[in-house]
Amino acid sequence: xxxxxxxxxxxxxxxxxxxxxxxxxxxxxxxxxxxxxxxxxxxxxxxxxxxxxxxxxxxxxxxxxxxxxxxxxxxxxxxxxxxxxxxxxxxxxxxxxxxxxxxxxxxxxxxxxxxxxxxxxxxxxxxxxxxxxxxxxxxxxxxxxxxxxxxxxxxxxxxxxxxxxxxxxxxxxxxxxxxxxxxxxxxxxxxxxxxxxxxxxxxxxxxxxxxxxxxxxxxxxxxxxxxxxxxxxxxxxxxxxxxxxxxxxxxxxxxxxxxxxxxxxxxxxxxxxxxxxxxxxxxxxxxxxxxxxxxxxxxxxxxxxxxxxxxxxxxx
Numbered sequence: 001x002x003x004x005x006x007x008x009x010x011x012x013x014x015x016x017x018x019x020x021x022x023x024x025x026x027x028x029x030x031x032x033x034x035x036x037x038x039x040x041x042x043x044x045x046x047x048x049x050x051x052x053x054x055x056x057x058x059x060x061x062x063x064x065x066x067x068x069x070x071x072x073x074x075x076x077x078x079x080x081x082x083x084x085x086x087x088x089x090x091x092x093x094x095x096x097x098x099x100x101x102x103x104x105x106x107x108x109x110x111x112x113x114x115x116x117x118x119x120x121x122x123x124x125x126x127x128x129x130x131x132x133x134x135x136x137x138x139x140x141x142x143x144x145x146x147x148x149x150x151x152x153x154x155x156x157x158x159x160x161x162x163x164x165x166x167x168x169x170x171x172x173x174x175x176x177x178x179x180x181x182x183x184x185x186x187x188x189x190x191x192x193x194x195x196x197x198x199x200x201x202x203x204x205x206x207x208x209x210x211x212x213x214x215x216x217x218x219x220x221x222x223x224x225x226x227x228x229x230x231x232x233x234x235x236x237x238x239x240x241x242x243x244x245x246x247x248x249x250x251x252x253x254x255x256x257x258x259x260x261x262x263x264x265x266x267x268x269x270x271x272x273x274x275x276x277x278x279x280x281x282x283x284x285x286x287x288x289x290x291x292x293x294x295x296x297x298x299x300x301x302x303x304x305x306x307x308x309x310x311x312x313x314x315x316x
Contacts, residue, residue: 066114067300067303067304067307069304069307069308069311070113070114070303070304070307072307072311073110073113073307073310073311073316074110074114076311076316077107077110077114077316080316082106082107082110082316083107085106085107086106087104087105087106088104088105088106088315088316089102089103089104089105090102090103090104090105090126090129090315092125092129093129093132093133093137095132095137095142096128096129096132096147097147097148097149097172098146098171098172098175098176099171099172099175101125101149103121103122103125103126103151104122105122105126105315106122108120109122109123110316113303113306113307116262116299116303117262118194118262118264118265119197119264119265119266119269120194120265121150121151121190123265123306124150124188124197124265124268124269125149125150125151126306126309126310126315127269127302127305127306128147128186128188128272129309130305130306130309131272131273131276132147133309134309135276135277136276141276141279143181143183144182144183144184144279144281145183145184145186145275145276146172146176146183146184146185146186147185147186148169148172148185148186148187148188149172150187150188150189150190152165152168153165153168153169153187153189153228154189154190154191154192155189155190155191155192155195155222155224155225156190156192156193158224158225158228159192159224162224162227162228165228165232166228166231166232166235167232169228169229169232169233169236170232170235170236170239172185173185173204173232173233173236174236174239181205182203182205182206182281182282183203183204183205183281184201184202184203184210184275184281185201185202185204186199186200186201186272186275187199187200187201187202187229188265188268188269188272189222189225191221191222196215196264197214197264197265197267197268198211198212198213198214198222198264198268199211199212199213199268199271199272200212200219200225200229201275201283202229202233203281203282204233204236204237207233207246207247207248207249208248208249208250208251208282209229209230209233209248209249209250209251210250210251210253210283211250211251211252211253212253212255212268212271212283213252213255214255214256214257214258214263214264214267214268215257215258215264216257218250218252219250219252226250230248233248234248251283251285252285253283253284253285253287253288254285254286254287254288255267255271255287255288256270256288256292256293256294257292257293258293258294259293263294263299266294266299266302266303267294267299269302270294270298270299270302273302274288275287
């Protein structure tokens with residue numbers, strides 16, 4: 001027996017019984033959410049209404065392997081009509097993006113999670129919904145952090161109609177109140193046609209825009225994006241009759257860098273998660289100085305949180 005300690009023993013699949021009935025009907029309204037706790041990679045400071053701890057204590061996982069919750073969700077998807085072309089429509093709380101918003105989830109979106117592939121807008125938005133429901137809703141964080149829909153603000157849309165994108169940004173700013181106190185607007189920005197993801201975080205009260213890119217370079221790679229964001233901020237302040245005390249300052253944050261070609265979406269989600277967990281509006285240039293990169297375990301934590309949320313919200 002002593003020689004067998006630490007070895008792996010397979011278990012027959014016909015002796016595995018799920019602990020809960022697999023839901024077959026999707027829901028289109030957000031429920032109470034899940035009582036989850038998270039850990040910031042940079043701090044153990046308490047978020048109002050939530051204490052931070054490692055999600056790994058809630059969801060057993062090993063870096064590079066699929067966790068129990070992911071395998072459970074993957075089984076649910078395999079047994080659902082999604083595998084045969086069906087889709088699910090998710091209605092987001094108005095508070096998530098400042099207006100009514102919905103998104104379609106299909107098989108391809110779920111495979112991005114299961115296969116650790118490049119992320120699309122549906123997965124990005126669903127994780128944002130998770131953060132809003134589990135970390136922010138009902139707390140002061142709703143007044144400190146806001147989200148902008150990536151589906152309405154990306155390089156492809158700016159190329160087609162920059163004025164429309166600018167006006168959408170202004171409408172989002174207007175929906176959140178007077179913006180005279182420091183707060184951040186998170187814009188997960190895509191370079192277009194399923195390209196690279198970066199995070200743009202705007203502090204309208206201090207006219208500061210933080211740029212977080214998991215690849216080298218800065219906002220000069222996307223001049224039309226910077227021009228549109230600047231124009232939207234100026235137009236918003238004009239509509240509110242706020243004086244432009246100074247020029248808009250762009251700051252490139254020295255954030256963790258990816259070491260492959262697929263992780264940019266996961267990094268952007270982790271950036272937002274950690275900034276909210278720290279509950280700080282100002283983002284120093286060396287905000288993430290503890291980490292030159294995120295480990296696979298950090299990214300797996302994102303996937304496990306989202307898988308648990310999808311199961312608990314009965315989306316599949």
